[in-house]
Amino acid sequence: MAGRASILVVEDDPADAYFLEQAFERVLANCALHRVADGLEAKAYLQGEGKYADRKIYSLPSVILLDLRMPRMNGFEFLAWLRTDPELRIIPTVIYSASDCPGDIRRAYEMGANSFLQKRISMNAVQETMRSFARYWLEDCGRPSMEN
């Protein structure tokens, strides 16, 4: 994917989303941030449905930050769908969940999550995690190319 980096945050909890947005504001430069509230909306975003058809505004993400416990379509269900889509399946997807249950962690990796981060409580800790996340995925990692 050429062009400006972009992160898609899939998070239903407004407080968690707020913390993430604040953290990213401090650690990101020249990266677009988009948030959707659950797996179904994330699917619509990636498939370019409705308003998401405008790729100039809603660009395909360089990396997805994905909560697990969400209504309508949770993180596992979303991953299951994502990894079957021939074009979208290569988008790096990182779980961001309050869970540290080994079963959840293992299941996420089994279903194709690229990595798993545990939600942090304090703003400082969230910032530290997201700084590391952004440095790793947006600056240092190579990005897969997609047709779109």
Place this chain on the structure above:
Amino acid sequence: MNIREKQGMELKGTHRHCTTLIVDDDENDIFFIKRAFTEINVHCTFHTLKNGQEVVDYLIGAGPYANRDLFPMPMMILMDLKMPVMDGFEVLSWLRARPGIKVIPTIVFSSSDLPSDITRAYELGANSFMTKSVTYDGLLLKLQTLSRYWLEHCKHPVVSEADSSSAAVA
């Protein structure tokens, strides 16, 4: 990079009970990767392997690797692409088809920056892809970012000897 900057790079936690496989056919690269990890104070046990077949043997516990006290299941694999006998792409295909061990985070660390190589690695299930730096300082920086992210922030799946046994018969 001066000494103060280098000291600032040291990782906070120690990572005992952390085994990482470094897979690369180039002895120089292996030397510098291990040296870089030492400089940034990563206290993992590193096992170096020189091609994809050795990774398979290690993970299924073939030959000397049956001794899991000496060769524990890794929490992470750092792997080159272009290697003789069995290359990184073939390892990824093999690994992701194996129940149990398929979950081991596997990061491609290659001199290639070709979009086709990067895309193919992700398609075959690499957790991520990093292009090797040509300078030692560049290598230090990249491995620092990688170590901070994977060892201080990420949660890892638990991989057991039972997973190794399933892989051996799969």
